Amino acid sequence: MVIAVSACLLGENCKYDGGNNLSEKVRAYCEGHEVIPICPEVMGGLPTPRIPAEIVNGIVINKEGRIVDREFRSGAEAAFRKITEAGAEACILQSRSPSCGVKEVYDGSFTGKKIPGMGVFVRMVKDAGIRLIDVEDLGEDV
Numbered sequence: 001m002v003i004a005v006s007a008c009l010l011g012e013n014c015k016y017d018g019g020n021n022l023s024e025k026v027r028a029y030c031e032g033h034e035v036i037p038i039c040p041e042v043m044g045g046l047p048t049p050r051i052p053a054e055i056v057n058g059i060v061i062n063k064e065g066r067i068v069d070r071e072f073r074s075g076a077e078a079a080f081r082k083i084t085e086a087g088a089e090a091c092i093l094q095s096r097s098p099s100c101g102v103k104e105v106y107d108g109s110f111t112g113k114k115i116p117g118m119g120v121f122v123r124m125v126k127d128a129g130i131r132l133i134d135v136e137d138l139g140e141d142v
Ligand code: SF4
Pocket: 006, 007, 008, 009, 014, 015, 016, 038, 039, 040, 041, 042, 094, 097, 099, 100
């Protein structure tokens, strides 16, 4: 199976703070499968490290108030193209990211409050018939 994975879960230092979310659970699950790493934010031309961003009334804005929606959307489009060209059947994605969040995102207040919702990349992929798995759920239903 071809599986697209948030690159930060594979140990790539592409998180907003320059770190990663390396997951042993993801590594073990992906063994024997073809893995396509994607980081929609980096693919959208954003630097690492970068100012954290949240979705505010449907628009992605960073903590300094700069609108970064265009970068998020073009990165999501590039990542979507990459995974569809590769024939990905599933995506394993980092929780609560404004790009990769599958079930929840932060509410736009930069206070750590979570709300039901999905990131910009996930919103783009959700109707494409590709299975979307929040890393926190990995192993429960897969
Ligand atoms: S955009 Fe996705 S892959 Fe990139 S750092 Fe954020 S959660 Fe990880």
